[in-house]
Amino acid sequence: MKRFLTVLVLLLASASILAAGLALDVKELVLSNGMKILMIPKAGVPRVVCHVYYKVGSINERPGITGIAHVHEHMMFKGTRMLGVTDFDKDAALDRKIDEVMDKIYRDKYWKSDGGDKTRLAQWQKDYEELVQSEKPLIVKDELWTLYMRNGGTGLNASTGNESTGYYVTLPSNKVELQMLLESDRMANAYFREFYSEKDVVMEERRLSENSPGSLFNEQVNAAFYAASPYHWDVIGWMDDLRKMTKADMVEFHDTYYVPNNCVAIYVGSFDPAALGAMAEKYFGRIPRGKDVEPIRTFEPPQYSEKRMYGQGPAPTGLQLMFHIPPEGHPDAAALSVVADALGAGGGRGFRGMGGGSGTGRLYKTLVRDKELAVSASASSRPQWYVGAFQFSATPRVDKNVLPEDLEKAIWAEVEKIKKEGVTPDEIQKAKNRSEAMFIRALDSAMGLAMRAGRAELNRGWRSLADDVEAVKKVSNDDVKRVAAKYFVKDNSLTAIYTRMMGR
Amino acid sequence: MKKTLTLFAALSLLVVSFGLAQVEKPSDLKFSPLSYEPPNPQAFRMTFANGLRGYIQEDRGLPLVNISAVVNFGKLAVARDKAGLESILGDTLIKGGTKTREGSAVEERIDFLGGSLDFRVGERTSTLSLSVLSRDLDEGLALFFDVLMHPEFRENAVNLAKRRLTEQLRQANDAPSMVLAREYEKLLYGDHPLTWQATKKTYDAVLPGDLKAVHGRYFFPKNTILTASGDFSKADLKAKINKFAASWPNQSPAPQSWSKTFPAVEPGVHFIQKAINQGYISLGHLGLEDTDPDYYAVQVMNFILGGGSFTSRITTKVRSNEGLSYNQGSRFTYRWGFPGTFAGYVQTKSATVGYAISLILNEFDRIRKEPVSDAEMETAVNFYLESFSDAFQSPQATMATFANLEMTGKPMDYYKTYRQKIKVVTKAMVQEAARKYIHPDRAAVLIVGDWEPCNAGSDKFAGPLDKFGAVRRITLIDPLTGEPAKTR
Numbered sequence: 003m004k005r006f007l008t009v010l011v012l013l014l015a016s017a018s019i020l021a022a023g024l025a026l027d028v029k030e031l032v033l034s035n036g037m038k039i040l041m042i043p044k045a046g047v048p049r050v051v052c053h054v055y056y057k058v059g060s061i062n063e064r065p066g067i068t069g070i071a072h073v074h075e076h077m078m079f080k081g082t083r084m085l086g087v088t089d090f091d092k093d094a095a096l097d098r099k100i101d102e103v104m105d106k107i108y109r110d111k112y113w114k115s116d117g118g119d120k121t122r123l124a125q126w127q128k129d130y131e132e133l134v135q136s137e138k139p140l141i142v143k144d145e146l147w148t149l150y151m152r153n154g155g156t157g158l159n160a161s162t163g164n165e166s167t168g169y170y171v172t173l174p175s176n177k178v179e180l181q182m183l184l185e186s187d188r189m190a191n192a193y194f195r196e197f198y199s200e201k202d203v204v205m206e207e208r209r210l211s212e213n214s215p216g217s218l219f220n221e222q223v224n225a226a227f228y229a230a231s232p233y234h235w236d237v238i239g240w241m242d243d244l245r246k247m248t249k250a251d252m253v254e255f256h257d258t259y260y261v262p263n264n265c266v267a268i269y270v271g272s273f274d275p276a277a278l279g280a281m282a283e284k285y286f287g288r289i290p291r292g293k294d295v296e297p298i299r300t301f302e303p304p305q306y307s308e309k310r311m312y313g314q315g316p317a318p319t320g321l322q323l324m325f326h327i328p329p330e331g332h333p334d335a336a337a338l339s340v341v342a343d344a345l346g347a348g349g350g351r352g353f354r355g356m357g358g359g360s361g362t363g364r365l366y367k368t369l370v371r372d373k374e375l376a377v378s379a380s381a382s383s384r385p386q387w388y389v390g391a392f393q394f395s396a397t398p399r400v401d402k403n404v405l406p407e408d409l410e411k412a413i414w415a416e417v418e419k420i421k422k423e424g425v426t427p428d429e430i431q432k433a434k435n436r437s438e439a440m441f442i443r444a445l446d447s448a449m450g451l452a453m454r455a456g457r458a459e460l461n462r463g464w465r466s467l468a469d470d471v472e473a474v475k476k477v478s479n480d481d482v483k484r485v486a487a488k489y490f491v492k493d494n495s496l497t498a499i500y501t502r503m504m505g506r
Numbered sequence: 507m508k509k510t511l512t513l514f515a516a517l518s519l520l521v522v523s524f525g526l527a528q529v530e531k532p533s534d535l536k537f538s539p540l541s542y543e544p545p546n547p548q549a550f551r552m553t554f555a556n557g558l559r560g561y562i563q564e565d566r567g568l569p570l571v572n573i574s575a576v577v578n579f580g581k582l583a584v585a586r587d588k589a590g591l592e593s594i595l596g597d598t599l600i601k602g603g604t605k606t607r608e609g610s611a612v613e614e615r616i617d618f619l620g621g622s623l624d625f626r627v628g629e630r631t632s633t634l635s636l637s638v639l640s641r642d643l644d645e646g647l648a649l650f651f652d653v654l655m656h657p658e659f660r661e662n663a664v665n666l667a668k669r670r671l672t673e674q675l676r677q678a679n680d681a682p683s684m685v686l687a688r689e690y691e692k693l694l695y696g697d698h699p700l701t702w703q704a705t706k707k708t709y710d711a712v713l714p715g716d717l718k719a720v721h722g723r724y725f726f727p728k729n730t731i732l733t734a735s736g737d738f739s740k741a742d743l744k745a746k747i748n749k750f751a752a753s754w755p756n757q758s759p760a761p762q763s764w765s766k767t768f769p770a771v772e773p774g775v776h777f778i779q780k781a782i783n784q785g786y787i788s789l790g791h792l793g794l795e796d797t798d799p800d801y802y803a804v805q806v807m808n809f810i811l812g813g814g815s816f817t818s819r820i821t822t823k824v825r826s827n828e829g830l831s832y833n834q835g836s837r838f839t840y841r842w843g844f845p846g847t848f849a850g851y852v853q854t855k856s857a858t859v860g861y862a863i864s865l866i867l868n869e870f871d872r873i874r875k876e877p878v879s880d881a882e883m884e885t886a887v888n889f890y891l892e893s894f895s896d897a898f899q900s901p902q903a904t905m906a907t908f909a910n911l912e913m914t915g916k917p918m919d920y921y922k923t924y925r926q927k928i929k930v931v932t933k934a935m936v937q938e939a940a941r942k943y944i945h946p947d948r949a950a951v952l953i954v955g956d957w958e959p960c961n962a963g964s965d966k967f968a969g970p971l972d973k974f975g976a977v978r979r980i981t982l983i984d985p986l987t988g989e990p991a992k993t994r
Contacts, residue, residue, distance in 0.1 A: 049896060151889045174540055210853055435618060
C-alpha cells in the first residue's frame with residue numbers, strides 16, 4: 003500500500019507561485035470527472051482545514067428562484083440517501099406525499115389570483131402537518147453536523163455568496179477521510195427532507211437582515227445599481243421567491259450545479275498530500291462528471307444616465323456613491339485598487355465599528371480630521387467576477403448640520419483632484435507595500451488561505467492571487483489618472499442618500 | 507498540462523482501488539490514533555527589564571512579526587462621571603501622538619510599511635497590537651514602544667475623538683440586537699460599572715489630562731504582559747525589547763476591586779418596543795465564573811442544551827423541527843472576576859415569539875428533570891476532546907491565550923489538565939449543573955419587538971405574554987443624554 007502511495011506522489015502536479023518574494027506551494031490534482039483538489043501542506047497543530055467550493059451563487063439564479071443558492075446550501079445539511087434517515091425508502095415515500103400536498107397548496111395559494119379556496123387549503127395544510135409528524139420518527143436530525151462535531155470538527159459552516167458557495171470544516175489530521183466521505187456523499191446523494199420548514203428558517207434569516215437598520219434601503223440601492231446583471235438581487239433573495247420556490251426547483255438546481263466538474267476541494271494543514279490525493283480519488287472520484295455549466299449571460303450594460311436614490315428610516319444619515327468598474331483580472335483593476343487605497347480603502351480601521359476609513363487615506367484626512375464634515379469616510383474597490391463596483395461611503399457630522407449632499411461635493415472634489423493630478427509617489431508605493439503585505443498575511447491563516455485560494459481557483463485560478471499583487475506593482479500615476487477619468491463620471495454613478503427618520 | 511493531469515488521475519484511480527478499502531458509511535471509518543499535547547506556557551515565558559513579562563514564540567514560516575502588549579486596564583476602572591473614557595483612550599493612544607511624533611506620522615509610517623498598529627480597550631484589559639514584515643521589525647518596535655510608553659493625547663485628536671464618539675451615540679438604539687445585548691446586561695447586573703454607559707456629558711468631561719493620568723497609573727512594565735510570534739530569534743528580540751523596557755518607569759500594581767453584589771432579577775417579561783417584524787429575545791439570569799469547579803460540567807451541559815449548534819436541543823426544537831428561527835440556542839458568557847450571564851436566545855417573527863419562548867423554557871426544564879442521553883454525552887465530550895488542538899492553531903493566539911491565563915491569575919496548567927476535567931464529567935454531573943445553574947422560575951424574559959403582534963401570538967401559542975409572568979415595559983434611554991428617550 004505504501005509503495006502505491008509513493009507512486010502517487012509523482013502524479014500530483016506541484017506548482018508554486020512567487021509574489022512578495024514568497025512562494026505559495028500548491029499540490030494540484032484534477033480527477034477524471036473534472037473535480038479539482040488543491041492541497042497546501044502547512045506545519046503546525048495536527049489539524050486540516052477542509053473546504054469544498056462550488057462555482058454557484060446567487061448570480062446563477064433568475065427571477066422566481068432568487069435566494070435558491072442559499073436555501074440549497076441550507077438543504078445540504080438535511081441529509082442524503084444514507085444520512086439523516088433511518089429507513090430511506092419509507093421516508094422517501096412520505097416525502098413524495100408531502101411534496102404532492104404542498105404542490106396542491108402552492109397551486110391554489112400562489113397561482114390563483116384570489117389566493118385559493120380557504121377550506122381546501124386548510125384541509126391540505128392539515129394533511130401536510132400530519133405527514134410531517136409521521137415523517138419525524140424516520141428523520142435523524144442533523145446527522146452530518148453531529149458526526150463532524152463528535153469528531154472534533156471546528157469552523158463548521160457553509161456560506162453562499164453572489165458567485166460561490168463553500169462548505170467548511172476543520173478536522174484532526176487523522177479524520178480527513180470523514181470529510182471526503184460526507185462531502186462526496188452530499189454532492190452525489192443529497193436528499194432534501196424538511197424542505198418546507200427550512201424555507202421558514204430562511205425567511206426568518208431574511209427578516210433578521212430586514213431588521214438590521216438601513217438594510218432594506220441598501221437592498222434597493224444594490225438593485226438599482228445593477229439593473230440587468232444577476233447581481234441585482236441579494237444572496238438572501240426576494241421574500242416572494244423564498245415563499246414560492248418548490249422542491250422541484252431545488253432538485254434541478256442541485257443537479258445542474260453540484261457536479262464534480264463545477265467544484266474545488268482544498269485542504270490546508272498537516273497531512274501527507276499523496277495519501278490525501280488517493281483518498282480524494284476514492285471518494286470524489288466515484289461521482290460521475292456532470293454536464294458543463296454555462297457561465298452567466300447578462301453583464302451590466304452601460305448606464306448612460308446618472309442615478310440618484312433617497313431613503314429614510316431607522317439608520318444613521320449617510321451617503322453612498324457608487325461607480326461601475328470592470329471585473330477582476332481586467333487591466334484597470336489594479337490602478338483602481340491603488341485609488342481606493344489612497345483615498346481610504348477598507349474602512350473600519352482606527353474607529354471602532356464605524357467603517358471610519360484608514361487614518362491615512364485622503365478622505366479621512368480631509369473630510370473627517372481637517373474639515374470635520376464626516377464621522378467616517380471610506381472608499382473601496384470591489385471588482386467581483388463579472389461586474390465590479392467602486393464605492394464611497396460617508397457619514398456626516400449631524401452635530402454640525404452637515405448634509406450628505408455636502409459630503410457628495412467634497413468627495414467629488416477629491417475625485418476631480420485625482421483625475422487631474424493622480425496620487426503622490428508615496429501613495430502609490432504605500433498601496434504596493436500594503437498589497438504585498440496583505441498577500442503575505444493571507445498565507446498566515448490556514449482557514450483564510452483555503453478561502454482565498456479555493457474561491458480564486460473557481461474563477462481565474464489560484465495563481466491569480468499572486469498575479470494581482472504583481473499587477474499592483476506595475477501601476478503608474480498615469481494609470482491612476484486614466485482610470486479615475488474613465489470610471490468616475492456621473493453617467494456611470496449612483497448616488498444614494500439616506501436620512502435618519504426617528505418616527506418610523 | 508491539463509490532459510496529462512487527467513491521465514494521471516485515471517492512473518491513480520487504479521492505485522486507489524488496490525490501496526484503500528471502500529467505505530460506504532461513517533461508522534465503517536477507522537481512524538489512526540492521533541495524540542496531541544498542548545504547548546507548555548513555561549517554554550515560551552520570558553522576563554525582560556523592569557519586570558516586564560512576555561510569551562514569545564519563534565515562527566519562521568513567513569517574514570512576519572506580530573507583537574502585542576496586554577495592559578491591566580479596562581473600562582471597569584473608569585469613573586462614572588467620565589464613562590466612555592476608555593473609548594476615547596482607544597481612539598487616541600495612537601492618533602494623539604507621542605512626545606516626539608505626531609499621531610498622523612505614526613499612522614502614515616505604519617501604513618506605508620504595510621503594517622498595522624491597533625489599540626483596543628476591553629472590560630479589564632487593553633491591548634496594543636503591531637504587525638509588520640520582519641524586515642521592518644526595528645522600526646515597528648520603536649513606534650510600538652513609543653506609543654505604549656509616551657502617548658501625548660494631543661488636544662485636537664482628543665476633541666475629534668470625543669465629537670465622533672458622541673455622534674456614534676446616536677446609533678445606540680438602532681439595531682435591535684445591540685439594544686437587546688445592552689439591556690440584558692443592565693437587567694442582570696443592575697447599576698454597576700459593568701453596565702455604565704457613556705453620554706455626551708461624560709464624553710465632554712474627559713480631558714487630555716485624564717487620559718494621561720490613566721496612562722500614568724496603569725501603563726507600566728509590571729502591569730503589562732507582552733506576546734510575540736513570528737520571524738525573529740528570541741535572543742535578538744529580547745535584547746531589543748529590553749532596550750525599551752529599561753527606560754519605562756515602573757510601579758507596583760495596585761489591587762483593583764469591584765462590588766460583586768447584583769440585584770435580584772425580576773422574573774417575568776421585560777419588553778422594549780420597536781417597530782420590527784421579529785422579536786429579539788434573551789431569557790435567563792446570571793451564570794458563573796469560569797474559575798468555578800463546575801465550569802466543565804456546565805460546558806458539557808450547555809453544549810447539549812443549546813450551545814452545540816445543530817446538535818443541541820434548542821436548535822433541534824426551535825429551528826429544525828418548527829422552522830421558527832434562524833439563530834437560537836443557549837449560552838453562558840464568562841468575564842474575569844464576575845459571574846457571567848446565562849441566556850436562552852432566539853429571534854423569531856412577532857407571532858411566534860411566545861411559542862419560541864415556551865419551547866426554550868421547556869428545554870430549560872427538561873435538562874433539569876431528566877438525565878441527558880448517552881449519545882448526547884458522547885457527542886459533547888468528544889467535541890471538546892477532539893477539537894482541543896484547534897485552540898493552538900495560531901502561534902500569536904496561543905501566546906495571547908497564555909498571557910491571558912497569567913493576567914487573570916488562572917493556573918498555568920489550565921490547558922494541560924483541561925481534557926481530563928472534561929473527561930470526568932458524568933451524566934449525573936450534567937444534571938446537577940443544570941439544577942444548580944438554570945432556573946426557569948427566576949428567569950427574566952427580555953424581548954425587543956413590536957408589542958401588539960408579539961403579545962397576540964399565534965395558533966400554536968396564543969398570547970398574552972403575561973403567561974410568562976408580569977410584563978414590564980422598559981423605556982429606552984436617550985443615549986446622548988442618558989435620560990428616558992422620547993417615544994419612537
